[in-house]
Amino acid sequence: MKQEPLKIPQATTKRLPLYYRFIQNFSNAGKKRVSSQELSEAMKIDSATIRRDFSHFGALGKKGYGYDVQHLLAFFRQTLDQDEETNVALIGVGSLGTAFLKYNFHKNHNTRIVVAFDTSATEDGMMLSDIPVFEPSKLEEKIQEYGIELVILTVPSRAAQEVTDRLMTTSVKGILNFTPVRLTVPDSIRVHTIDLSVELQTLIYFIKQDEETFTHNS
Incomplete structure (x- = not known):
């Protein structure tokens, strides 16, 4: 059983x-x-x-x-499958995306960025921090080639759902979403959204609550 x-x-x-x-x-x-x-x-x-x-x-x-x-x-x-390495794709190589490429995760984790996509890439692709970067037109092709199941999404908000719609036709099972857009996906894809502005606002709220509590108890 x-x-x-x-x-x-x-x-x-x-x-x-x-x-x-x-x-x-x-x-x-x-x-x-x-x-x-x-x-x-x-x-x-x-x-x-x-x-x-x-x-x-x-x-x-x-x-x-x-x-x-x-x-x-x-x-x-x-439990965390640390012995099995997971290849990750990065979509959107702006300021945040570039920081991800420079850090990469395999130094401390079982995940590593192996391919990236950005509109600034040349027709034949280019290398940034030893990672190949391709035009978005090659998204589906390269995701299949590199066996990608996880994606980090750092594109402009206006492009987030459009890119996600294309990912639905691939082998991708998870998206780490750094855009403020609430993505629509099928049940076969899990999305974790990290909205930095919301996190900052939440932190500010808790700081103010702590200050009010401290003042009240003083």
């Missing part, structure tokens, strides 16, 4: 890469075991939240002992 996949809360899922990163740090520092309190202090996440997150995956630690660092490292590597 096929085992049902674990139903993990979305908030927990978003923290998994962070756990993996900090556990790597503990491993690199030579730590053999770590407590939820030590993770809490390093990550600035409540220890009860960490224990609750870990509980979704069964017994990852032992009471009075904590967590074995190498066991956690192997667990999260497998």
